[in-house]
Amino acid sequence: MTIKVIALNTFKEAVRDRILYLLLFFAALSILVSRILALLTVGDRAKIIKDVGLASISFFGALMAILIGTGLVYKEIEKRTIFTLISKPMRRHEFLLGKFFGLVLTLLVMLALMSVIFLALVFFHTFSVEWKMLLAILYIFIELILITAVAILFSSFSTPILSSLFSLCFYLIGHFSWSLETLIKKIPAGILKVMAQIVYTILPDLENFNFKAEVVHGLTIPPQVLLYSAAYGFLYTVFILSLAILVFRRRDFI
Amino acid sequence: MKTVLAIENVHKFFKVGFIPKKKEILKGVSFSVAESEIFGYLGPNGAGKTTTLKCILGLIFPDRGKIEIFGQPHLEPRAKERLGFLPENPYFYDYLTAREFLDFYAQLFRVKKDERKERVASLLNLVGMDRARDLQLRKFSRGMLQRIGLAQALVNEPSLVLLDEPLGGLDPLGRKEIRDIIIRLKAEGKTVFLCSHILQDIEMICDRVAIIVDGKILSQGPLTDLISEKILFTEITLSGLAAKDLAGLGESLSAHGGRTLIKVFHEEKIQEILDLVKNRNAKIHSLIPRTQTLEDLFVEMVKSQ
């Protein structure tokens, strides 16, 4: 119940943040600019529009999650609005989770808006509403949930600039870690290989949520992959949030 | 008398500086607050007042010592249910209106919806913010913020109210109003814990005080016990006597407009002056005996460290 109150309040706060609308504007702009880009290609025009559209939603969604998320907890601490909250009969984790769900709700609304613009543009080109795109967008959303958790983790102990940097690193590592697999194969068997494999499995693999290419080409994705990816997202988010709560719990608010 | 708040031997270290050096802020703080009293917590800046308060509220975790609220460990949510807190220089969500703001906090205390409306309205009335109820907090003046902060501290009808510098930045009328509210709270059976360094106000309303200097409690107890009733000196304002006539009787503080203000330390000298006035047909404008004030005590304590 307390979580819900904080979440709704956070949603109200985030929705008033101008950064959100700036990013939304750019996302819409890039989706519409793809129309022009499509004119330069030879062959399938719709593919360019779909690729740019999905990439924009993914990229600007991540920016929203990071820029707003890293300010969420920090602002409360800086502005000392947190004092009146923590002194209430609220457990510290309820505060963090409230902030988290508030931002997730905000992202859901933003993503929905971007999706509508995107699907409308695709409709103008292919004269069909391509509902399959929503599958890719759904998994982009799952990725954003995880990024939000990471942003909140860093926000609870670091300044917005550093937190943004760390969150960005998380995002880059997440999209890079799949390539370590080939590297590990080249290491001769031994303790180094085992350690490398442990590191590989613990590093976030955000490519698991990347179904953009499959959806654009109309390939079928095995339900098993979908299920496992969603579960991976859920579990990793739980992991990050637990970490955040752990750090936040013993924190002195000077 | 039931003890509402009990602090025992609380220590707190902070790590300060780039190469962390341990600095002890609270060096074994102990005191207790009884039910239905107004308790003043005084000290110079940096003494540890706000740190103590934050320890009580669970914003900071003490390294050693025990804190109990209503007989329960201070971190228990149940203990916090009956607590109200107004921080120093409060900042609140400035995009909310006064009404939304109080409603938000009422929700955190799980006050039911219909009850909430009533309570918010009565609180706004209590702190005199009725007119501003739909105004966004970002447009509030310092005094208005202080009042709405007080309202927020009372939103759950707490039994113990903790106020950090509640009178700071208010004009004399505002200070009077807040003082009146605090006295009213006591009349309703609530306990008030007050941090301040505006000693005149403390003197006016507090029952008991504790003085903290440099992380240590130097003295605590009922105000009347701490401040002796002894007369320190008497200030007499008179006219019609020359300075040389008053030589040796006391300290002449100022002399202009025909009036002389003299500070007399010895009782016998007062009688001498009165005789002198009568004999010379001079005039006494005022005679004020000054007892020790809290300020005097305070300065004494701080200087002795």
Added chain:
Amino acid sequence: MRKNVSLILILCLSCLLFMGLKLEIDKVSRQKIPGSSIIYIPSGKYLKMVTFGFSSLMADLVYIWAIQYFGNTTIPDKFDHFVHIFSIISELDPRYVDPYEVGALIALYDIKDVALSIKLLDMGFAKNPDLWIFPLEAGHYAQLYKKDFPLAREYYKKAMDIPGAPDITKRLYANAAFKVMDIKTAWETWLEVYETAKEERVKKIASNHLYNIKATVDIRGLRSVLEKYKAKYGRYPDKLSGIVAAGLLLFIPKDYDNKDYVYDPKTGDVKTAVIPWKR
């Protein structure tokens, strides 16, 4: 207000000046270092690693860039990295069909290297063994521009076996088989086409081909026997039946429609009564 006027004047003046300067600079031609527009391009595998989840968008962008690049007439030795660039696009988005096809076109018309076209289509097929378009087009390129029927035949066979390949693939295969004189395969395949044909038109085409094959085989056989007759008797027989009388052949074959072939005793030519394609 007065203070700002001079500032605004400076603003406008400097703006106009640099705009004009830009136009002038563009006119001055700078010596192009060969291949300078691509200083170093990493291989597709490594490029994919730094796309951070946007590899198919990257493929689109590289493709668009490649089209502009290869369309640019002023760059010398721009085709040096042709295969490399298209292999990058392939690595980033192996399923993206347009680059392989358009690349093959560029190789054909601009580089004038059919083998390169086919190489690109092979790349596409290697990454997408379920897409019949690649071997089918490769077969086309081999047949039309290289006149390499054995090669074409191989490709048509590959395309034919992939589920979903259009019916015409089979016909192209049969045709190619015929062109390499693999009569047996040609005959069998055309028969298959005839029997499985769903349209009358296709049936007609198949039967025309069958007619043609029979005619070719028959005529070849008849001609060789006629030569033997001439060698034996010094001249061609007056009628075709002559060679049967001479015991050189058991019987005179009729054409596929059970009609007679047309024989010219003066030249020894045997022809079909009708043109196979206009039956």
